[in-house]
Amino acid sequence: MLSCYNPETFVKTPNILSFSKEATTFDQHWIGSAPCMPARRDILCGRLNFLERSWGPIEPFDVTLPSVLKEHDIFTHITTDHCHYFRLGGEGYVQQFNTWDYHRGQEGDPWVSRIDDPAMPKSSYGKVRRQYQWNRTKWPKEEEYPSPRTFASACDWLKDNQGKDDFFLMVEAFDPHEPFDVPEEYMKLYEDAKLDREYFEIPDYDRVNVPDDAVDYIQKRYAALLTMTDKWFGKLIDQLKELDMYEDTLMIMTTDHGYFLGERDYFGKNYMHLYNELAHLPLIVKFPKNELGGQRISKITQNIDIMPTVLEASGIAIPDSVKGSSWMKLIHDPQHYEKNYALFGYHAMAVNVTDGHYVYLRSPNSENKPCYEYTCIPTTIRKYLGKGLEPQIETGRYLKRTEYPLYRVPVNAPSIIDNVSCGMSEVKATKLFNLDNDYAEKINLAGVDHQAEEYCIKLLDKALDEHEAPAEQKQRLGLKD
Structure with missing residues (x-):
């Protein structure tokens, strides 16, 4: 616009x-x-x-x-x-x-x-x-x-x-x-x-x-x-x-x-x-x-x-x-600007990566599990995390960057979509698009262009490691057993 x-x-x-x-x-x-x-x-x-x-x-x-x-x-x-x-x-x-x-x-x-x-x-x-x-x-x-x-x-x-x-x-x-x-x-x-x-x-x-x-x-x-x-x-x-x-x-x-x-x-x-x-x-x-x-x-x-x-x-x-x-x-040393991908998403939904040429929207497994929220302060938009799941909430030191003990709250449904009727149905299919040829993202190459998809899977795997994603994210996304 x-x-x-x-x-x-x-x-x-x-x-x-x-x-x-x-x-x-x-x-x-x-x-x-x-x-x-x-x-x-x-x-x-x-x-x-x-x-x-x-x-x-x-x-x-x-x-x-x-x-x-x-x-x-x-x-x-x-x-x-x-x-x-x-x-x-x-x-x-x-x-x-x-x-x-x-x-x-x-x-x-x-x-x-x-x-x-x-x-x-x-x-x-x-x-x-x-x-x-x-x-x-x-x-x-x-x-x-x-x-x-x-x-x-x-x-x-x-x-x-x-x-x-x-x-x-x-x-x-x-x-x-x-x-x-x-x-x-x-x-x-x-x-x-x-x-x-x-x-x-x-x-x-x-x-x-x-x-x-x-x-x-x-x-x-x-x-x-x-x-x-x-x-x-x-x-x-x-x-x-x-x-x-x-x-x-x-x-x-x-x-x-x-x-x-x-x-x-x-x-x-x-x-x-x-x-x-x-x-x-x-x-x-x-x-x-x-x-x-x-x-x-x-x-x-x-x-x-x-x-x-x-x-x-x-x-x-x-x-x-x-x-x-x-x-x-970019001003002082543009040849050594190190960022070559963007990792993005909603929590507990698809996890996505782009290198500016391809964008890969990786859907979770059919159960969307295992999936947790990690927090010291269990609030989210207009409510508290873990309501009805109290016996399943654990505490411990789960993130390597802090010694704070955290709540680990299991996720049955992403909190951000609890007010929509369609649930996870709109993100159940993985999508892959070639932005150079298809910026409008009309042609899904997932399962079709195997070479491009394998490249994006490796990029996503690397990105999750570099951003210190909780280990279960890869399992939820079907990137490991």
């Missing part, structure tokens, strides 16, 4: 396009752990979350980017409207920073407290969240929406700290994310969007179950939200330039995962394979002093690389726990 990647897109994002022309655009940036909180643990820890556990908190043994920066007297701040940081399963993230700022109201954030029901639409497609309908009454103007408030607060933080060196500012906007809620002026940019219901902002996570006009409408509603987010991103860039803090600042713009808006007959995320719509991400980096400015880079990158990149740019040694690769080497 971004014009810097797809010039034919119908979506208007002029500020991101302008930024990309001044910065460096990466063409092989891949997801790591999915979805939201696993991706954030990847970013803050520089290693993959999904091999050991599902959605969950920062663990007491985690070595995080903000904590290392603070140890070296670099001030850290996060401003965000991401409500999952403040729910069960999101503990400990913002507390890694010196200071944090939270802008309330997104999704189901339990913010506006009313016993009575809000005004609800008379007809709708998808979901309508009662709590969100109350929350949205708090932003009659565009600048009062949570994501604009997030960007505005970042601009205020920069003004308050103008001219200061040695800081790490994480500006994290929840949008574009459902509910795809925008002021009407942005919908007018996509004038032919029509809907035969009063409301459609949150698709069901399922196969497409609405008419074609509604699919077109929700895509344009998403586009409108992306355009609004782009506007406020532009304000952040303008503020940095106005304060003369742009040229010597390392800036990284990326996201956590994609989203299906009718492609492949899917809505949402989580329950299907990590196809390119979900897994192949935007990454635009402005290096200090405009190094590599205006260039495109085709090296493999992931969000676990953010931590080592920021640390090396700050002159700080990279901890042994980090598995990502610093992008600073």
